[in-house]
Amino acid sequence: MNRVQHPSNNDVLGAPTGWDQAELPCGALPITRTNVGDLPAVVSYWRPDAEELAALNSGGAVRLWVVGATMPPVMLDVEIA
Template identity: 70%
Template sequence: MQRIQHPSNNDVLGAPAGWDQKELLVSALPITRTEVNGIPAVTSFWKPSPEELARLNAGGSVSLWVIGGTMPPVALEVEP
């Protein structure tokens, strides 16, 4: 999936401090900083390629990868 610019985006995330770009490349990610019930949240927007859409339509699933040994609270949605 390709990250996309969304009209609500109001910031950009880069690689974390000390990140070794030679080991694993991290590109800039447009994000929307917001709140959910007063709790800070960050949203990024992604669009599947035609091939990924075909796999989804054939019953495939979306996988979420988080680098590290645990996963923070996350959510996946479909936006219009």
């Protein structure tokens, strides 16, 4: 998936302090800082390439990877244009 700039983006996340770029590169991620109810949230936008879109249309699944030993609360959805 390719991260994409979205009109609502209002910040950019970089690699965490001390991140080893040689071990696993981590680029800048445009984000939108917002709220879900009273909870702060961060949203990033992603677009599948042609190969990924074909795989999804053939029944493939979206995978969410989180680096670390646990999974924080996350959400996945689709922006409907």
